[in-house]
Amino acid sequence: MGADRTEADLPASIGRRLRALRARTGRSLASVARELGISASALSQIETGAMQPSVHRLVELVGVLGAPVSAIFDDHAVAASPDPGAAGDLAEPVPGVFVARSGTETTAHLGQGVTYRRLTPVPIPGVEHFESTYPPGASSSADGGLLVHAGYESGRVISGTLTFEFADGEVELGPGESLSFAASRPHRVANRTDRVAVATWLTVVGATAPAE
Incomplete structure (x- = not known):
């Protein structure tokens, strides 16, 4: 995610990626919400960025979708493989060596003001x-x-x-x-x-x- 993204954009970005992950599994909004024990409306608010999930809820949600927590940080986790050209904060100066420069990290803002920041340039299986x-x-x-x-x-x-x-x-x-x-x-x-x-x-x- 490039440096031009604002903090206000991040909840919506997280929700968009969660929605993309859900779509990739073929699961409906209602079925995932039912498995989580929440309403479809609450899950929809998370996916649109209107509601910030707690750490607990986020981990439960990605678990239901069969994805790692790192999937919320960038589109590399949603794609089949990393694409260094897809985001401005990731480079591949040597083939197979991914580098994220200082100051370009993406922070996930969750419920109660808790924040998560991934410490690897790309997801590691x-x-x-x-x-x-x-x-x-x-x-x-x-x-x-x-x-x-x-x-x-x-x-x-x-x-x-x-x-x-x-x-x-x-x-x-x-x-x-x-x-x-x-x-x-x-x-x-x-x-x-x-x-x-x-x-x-x-x-x-x-x-x-x-x-x-």
Whole structure:
């Protein structure tokens, strides 16, 4: 996505890509909404950019569509293969080497002011690498719902403090601290402080927990 795109454009862009992904699967708006447990009207608002999904809802939605979270960031994830000529922020200076220059990253603005930024120039099959920013009081789900998805997840807090909630307990991490867990374990991320918190995430789909 080129630098001329404004932040106001981003929710609509995310919705457009989600709609394109849904169309590619042949799923109707009603069937996807029913599987998510929301109304078709609510899903339509997400697809038009009128509503910003929470982290929880976004991960659920791309999971239903069989797509990675990286699909929301640019058209490369929607296309069959990366096309460096399709966007101004991506170059291929050496064949097969993709480069995204500083200052051209796309940030996804989600519910409660949470933002996600992909840390790889193009999607990498089976790997998700992101930076997330949680404003004071923000969380991955406003209703307290715990998220379950595929893969093995590692998170590292860069600044601020985040609380990681699980069905059987919680862990609070500050700057420089990290954790790893199977993403199939129900979880939720929350910033219970009055300061912005930033973390990086690496999720590997198909990976399993290390042997004890």
